[in-house]
Amino acid sequence: MTVSLRGTQDVKDNYQLFRLTGLLDAFSEATFSKTLKKKIDQGPKNIILDLSKIDFVDSSGLGALVQLVKYTQQYKGALQIVSNARVTQTVKLVRLEKFLSLRTSLDEAIENFKKS
Template identity: 50%
Template sequence: MVFTFKGQLDAFSEKQFKTFVTNNLKNDLPFVIDLTKIDFLDSSGLGALVQTAKECKKSKLGFTVVGNSRVAQTIKLVRLGDFLNLKSSLEDALNYLKN
C-alpha cells in the first residue's frame, strides 16, 4: 500500500496523520509513506513519523518513507534516515518492501 500525503506535516496536521496511519496499520500490510508532495516538515511531523516507525517495528510490519529533497534533507539532518527506512524514490521503496 502507498499512502501519499501533500501539504504540510506539522503540529496542525500531525494528529490527522497519526490517526490515518494508525487506522491503516490494522491492515497488516507493508506500506510506503510517500511525502514527495509535502512542502514543509517540522519536529511534530518528525515525531509522528518516529511514532509510526516504532509501531511498525513492534508489529513487525514493513514500511518505508519516500520524500522530496527538502523532506529527505530534514530527515537526514536529524539522523533518522535509516530508522525511517528513507528511500529516494517510490520504486526504491517498493523494492525495499519486496525484500
C-alpha cells in the same frame, strides 16, 4: 486527512502506499497519526509513505514518523519513506535518515517490499 495535509491510499498484496501532499506539521500530526495507525491495524502492516510532494515537515511531523516506524515494527511490519530534498534535509538535520528508511524513489521502496 486535514486541510494542510491530503493523501491517497493504495493497498497492494503486502504493503499499503500513502501518497501525501501539503504540510506534515503540528496542525496535521494528530489526524495523520490516528489515520495511519488505523490503516496499519487493518493491514497489510508494511507501509510506504510517499512524501515526495510534501512541502514541509516540522518537529511534530518528524515525531509522528518516528512513532509510526515503531508502531509498524511492533506489528512485524516496516515503514519506508519516499523523500524529496526538503524532507531529506529536515530528517538529516536530526540524523534520522537510516531509522526512517528514506528512499529516493517509489520504485526503490516497492522493490524492497517485493524482496520480503
